[in-house]
Amino acid sequence: MSTWKYSLLLVWVMCLLAGCKNEPNNSYTIGFSQCTGADEWRKAMIKGMQRELAFHPNVTLLYRDAQYNNQKQIEQIRELANSDIDLLIVSPNEDQPITPIVEEVFQKGIPVVVVDRRITSPFYTAYVGGNNYEVGKIAGEYINTLLKGKGKIIEITGSPKSTPAIDRHKAFMEVMAISPDIEVISINGEWEKQFAKPAFLKIIDQHPDADLIFGHNDRMTVGAYEVMKEKNLLGKVKFVGIDGLAGPDGGIDMVNKGVFEASVIYSPGGEEAIQKAIEILQTGKTNKETILHTAVIDSSNVRMMKMQTDKILSQQDDIEKQQKRIDDQIKIYNNQQVFLYVMSGMLVVTVVLGSLALYSLRENQKINRELKTKNQEILEQRNKVQEMAEKAQEATETKFRFFTNISHEFRTPLTLILAPVEELLAAKKSQATILKKDLQLIHKNALRLLRQVNQLMDFRKIESGKIRLKASQHDLIAFLRDIQLPFEGMAKKRHIDFQIITSLNSLPLWFDADMLDKVFFNLLSNAFKFTGDKGRIYVYVEQDSARNIAIIRVEDTGVGMSAEESKRAFEMFYQGQNAYAKGTGLGLPLSQEFVELHQGKISVQSKKYKGTCFTVELPLGKDHFSGEEISAEKESFLPEQLYLKEECKEEKADLMPGTVPVHEREYTILVIEDNEDLTVFLKERLQENYEVITAADGNQGMKEAFEQIPDLIICDIMLPDTDGLKVTSILKSDLRTSHIPVILLTARNTVEQQIEGMHTGADLYLTKPFSLQFLQESIRSLLMNRAILKNHYMGDVLPNPKASAPINKLDKKFISDFKAIIETRLAEPSLNVDSLCKDLGLSRIQLYRKVKAVLGVAVNDYIQTIRLNKACHHLQQPGVSVADVAYQVGFSSPTYFSTAFKAKYGVSPIEYKNQKYTPQE
Secondary structure (H helix, E strand, O other): OHHHHHHHHHHHHHHHHHHOOOOOOOOEEEEEEEOOOOOHHHHHHHHHHHHHHOOOOOEEEEEEEOOOOHHHHHHHHHHHHOOOOOEEEEEOOOHHHHHHHHHHHHHOOOOEEEEOOOOOOOOOOEEEEEOHHHHHHHHHHHHHHHHOOOEEEEEEEOOOOOHHHHHHHHHHHHHHOOOOOEEEEEEEOOOOHHHHHHHHHHHHOOOOOOOEEEEOOHHHHHHHHHHHHHOOOOOOOEEEEEEOOOOOOOHHHHHHHOOOOEEEEOOOOHHHHHHHHHHHHHHOOOOOEEEEOOOEEEOOOHHHHHHHHHHHHHHHHHHHHHHHHHHHHHHHHHHHHHHHHHHHHHHHHHHHHHHHHHHHHHHHHHHHHHHHHHHHHHHHHHHHHHHHHHHHHHHHHHHHHHHHHHHHHOHHHHHHHHHHHHHHHHOOOHHHHHHHHHHHHHHHHHHHHHHHHHHHHHHHHHHHOOOOOOEEEEEHHHHHHHHHHHHHHHHHHOOOEEEEEOOOOOOEEEEOHHHHHHHHHHHHHHHHHHOOOOOEEEEEEEEEOOOOEEEEEEEEOOOOOOHHHHHOOOOOOOOOOOHHHOOOOOHHHHHHHHHHHOOOEEEEEEEOOOEEEEEEEEEOOOOOOOHHHEOOOOOOOOHHHHHHHHOOOOOOOOOOOOOOOOOOOOOEEEEEOOOHHHHHHHHHHHOOOOEEEEEOOHHHHHHHHHHHOOOEEEEEOOOOOOOHHHHHHHHHHOOOOOOOOEEEEEOOOOHHHHHHHHHOOOOEEEEOOOOHHHHHHHHHHHHHHHHHHHHHHHOOOOOOHHHOOOOOHHHHHHHHHHHHHHHHOOOOOOOOHHHHHHHHOOOHHHHHHHHHHHHOOOHHHHHHHHHHHHHHHHHOOOOOOHHHHHHHOOOOOHHHHHHHHHHHHOOOHHHHHHHOOOOOO
16 A cells, blocks of 8 residues: 555656746747858858847747849748748848749738848838948948049949849949049949959959949958959059958958958848847837948047957857857756656656566466476477487488489599590591491480589589579670570571570670579570470560669560469479470579579560560679679689580580690690599590609609609599698699699589689689590690790790789799899809709709799700890990900800800800890890
């Protein structure tokens, strides 16, 4: 009972605290439409309003700047009027265009205060501003007195359509009319310095003898002063402006500096406008006309005026600082008040919840006892289910491991089937022709087996979540035309109209070339499979710029699919009712997975017996890919894709036609392979052109490599002891063998596994089954690039940079160290192979083979070439004898030097020196 009494007491306290809050004052919203806020006079008006509003925190000011645009000001006034404002302040840009909208607002019952410039209608509540006629008159009287009734005056007026400019000019000219000896030239300055200066610049050359410049505001007068100063015409000319603003470079400051003779005060009226608005809002009554006073500021009163204005500005800064502090204190107070309410409420809620919790605790104790028994039963059941799940997972993993291993085991036998078949098919001998028909059948079925294995492997990767794409930029049109080529023979044979239809010459697109090759190859294979002879297969390619996608449609006139078959076309393992064309049921589901990995879409539309259309939509650009999915280099097709395309070819072309053959048995190749059949096969096919040595495991292979220093190594990855990746890494890290190109053979074909192989330094990663012709051309290419490097580092011939093969860091360091030692010790006759072996830490035979492999010359020949090249340079220097040059480049005697020099260049050293002969080899 006491708890409930305490709760009621707290609620009463909260109500009491809430009642202590002060009743807020009436709040007002004032809209202010300014013709422009860009100049200092208008800024002074805004600051004046802000100073006055500091005393009225319950008033909100909505400010709009029309930027000298009548239409914009009309739209802003209409927008303010529709914003539930209590009063409108208007400073018109021009009187006639703005008058109708002001009348419209006034007639809605909204009070209107017109500031500075008048309108042409009496429908407004109050006017606040100076008497522009009076300002012009006072300025004229002051100038007339200053010039003593004689002289030439250039008057810079404001906009000719604005009432202040009209009134000031009219009064000024009336005063000047009483002094016939005063000549007045008037120009339009549009109120701003940037317009006044060009106008003044045009006229000043015609009137360089002007005695006084009078501007309708201080800004334009300053512009005229700057022009006169630039032209060195200041002399006796005097300057008078209007506004008399405080602050740096204002009218008061310019008079104080002696730049102006005087400035007529024209108050912005910001404070007075807000005062008039507050008066109207609070009382509903006010004087309609409030004319601001004016006066002339000259040397007689400028100091006093400047002191007063500086003091006012300083006090205003202090007021603003104090106001900010007050606002901060009010925020703190409000926050503390809210915090007190929240804490009080939380205390009440805590007491109430505590009472409920006590009751709930007793009830929960009863329920918990019942749940404990049930939980024990559930826990036992969960443990049983978990054991079953673990066993199921183990069985699944075992199945997947078997599935993966048996798929990999297919690849080596397939290599031994496909490579000999390809070789026999390419043969031109009569015995090969007899067997060609049967061999083509073997070849075709072996390719089908390979394709099914690849589909199963892709399915395994997708199921395990390990498939990753590597996107690079390709031309989609060229890519599709490459895929089109293998099908053209079949289309021709079956009289099928097969075309790629597009209006685009090219279409740059980011995608994984291997994945999309499989997608479009599968779609075209299906189209040819289900389209009869003399049918039609069209591939449409277009770009949808609005959706930022590329659209590819594969359309055929085949047997089509029913609605049910179309709906289930992308289901894994699903096969339609076409009994004559059964498949694995993996092609379309895999295609869908590959397209969706590209953030694209694939769909199908089909009618039974009328044909089918598959539509693939792929996003343009690369922003939809993650950083890991973007490849810096263009991905090439995997070699096995070449086999897939061979199914549709009638004849097979060379993979790399036109390559230059190497010299017979000039190079040595080391084959490291544990499969005896594959080893024998490779040796038989390669030994016609190369010296071939073999090794059955990794350790034996490394031993042979270090002893024989071959020109190229072919190594399997799956070896009995040391795997091929480790063998490659060791060989590429050892100075003796780092220069040797390595080709890796493997059944491991994922991108991650290929990247792992290339990280070891391998020059080529070839997946089984591989094309023998592709392997042979790859060997030729690597050896040819190695020969190009030899020429490059010899310095005799500089190859085309595009044709140069990459060289690893270890070989670069060896060449650099080798050349540096020779350059340093070139003058020593004792520089020879033995001393170089000692400096480089290599045996004599290892150094010879390393230099021969990298540079293509013997060590002694290289040293002598460097010495003779250096001698040519020294012989061109004046005052150097042949004997001196011989000793400088390390020859033991001038006689031997002369003999070697003439043998290389065909002239003696003395003849070369006298003729300045430049040898050409």
